[in-house]
Amino acid sequence: AQSVTQLGSHVSVSEGALVLLRCNYSSSVPPYLFWYVQYPNQGLQLLLKYTTGATLVKGINGFEAEFKKSETSFHLTKPSAHMSDAAEYFCAVSDHGGSQGNLIFGKGTKLSVKP
Amino acid sequence: EADIYQTPRYLVIGTGKKITLECSQTMGHDKMYWYQQDPGMELHLIHYSYGVNSTEKGDLSSESTVSRIRTEHFPLTLESARPSHTSQYLCASSAYRGQVNEKLFFGSGTQLSVL
Numbered sequence: 001a002q003s004v005t006q007l008g009s010h011v012s013v014s015e016g017a018l019v020l021l022r023c024n025y026s027s028s029v030p031p032y033l034f035w036y037v038q039y040p041n042q043g044l045q046l047l048l049k050y051t052t053g054a055t056l057v058k059g060i061n062g063f064e065a066e067f068k069k070s071e072t073s074f075h076l077t078k079p080s081a082h083m084s085d086a087a088e089y090f091c092a093v094s095d096h097g098g099s100q101g102n103l104i105f106g107k108g109t110k111l112s113v114k115p
Numbered sequence: 116e117a118d119i120y121q122t123p124r125y126l127v128i129g130t131g132k133k134i135t136l137e138c139s140q141t142m143g144h145d146k147m148y149w150y151q152q153d154p155g156m157e158l159h160l161i162h163y164s165y166g167v168n169s170t171e172k173g174d175l176s177s178e179s180t181v182s183r184i185r186t187e188h189f190p191l192t193l194e195s196a197r198p199s200h201t202s203q204y205l206c207a208s209s210a211y212r213g214q215v216n217e218k219l220f221f222g223s224g225t226q227l228s229v230l
Contacts, residue, residue, distance in 0.1 A: 038221075042223055043205065043207075043220070043221030043223050043224065044158075102160050102173065104157075105150075107155060107156055108158075
């Protein structure tokens with residue numbers, strides 16, 4: 001069965017600092033992996049996704065994530081945090097592998113950005 | 116960008132009442148979903164639909180029911196609300212093109228409190 005684990009329910013960084021949000025997955029088939037972001041009082045929005053091909057994927061707002069099969073990880077990074085990045089971030093994996101399944105989400109990581 | 120709407124945004128109701136949470140999308144998406152979200156916990160899929168007259172149960176057992184009579188409308192009903200149903204309910208949709216799931220678009224959610 002597929003699952004995701006997000007390490008750290010709350011991460012706090014200073015404005016301009018590196019953002020690193022950790023996600024490890026478990027999947028019995030080649031995974032499709034996703035990061036979604038939820039701003040306060042809004043629905044989740046897709047930030048980026050990995051399907052096949054290039055393991056470094058770039059998303060919106062300067063975020064990127066790297067699929068590392070050997071580490072079963074899909075960590076989200078951004079070189080320089082901005083105040084507007086404060087939100088909750090969810091990692092997800094497709095439950096049947098590939099593009100046919102439904103998404104299984106992690107518990108989320110709340111990102112705070114200090115001035 | 117997201118044209119998916121949930122009403123009401125907040126609902127406080129007494130035990131035993133029947134409630135319906137509304138979800139509508141104007142994007143013509145075939146696939147729709149209901150997720151349940153509690154603070155610090157994973158989003159859990161409780162229902163989904165591939166299209167009109169299709170409803171499926173998700174990975175989390177729920178006493179709620181859903182219907183899909185029209186493509187754009189996917190309401191969730193609780194026949195008799197209980198305090199254990201207190202949670203945030205998120206509706207989502209995606210363009211399901213045969214075997215390919217496109218990205219999910221989420222509504223802003225309904226926060227349900229059952230007293």
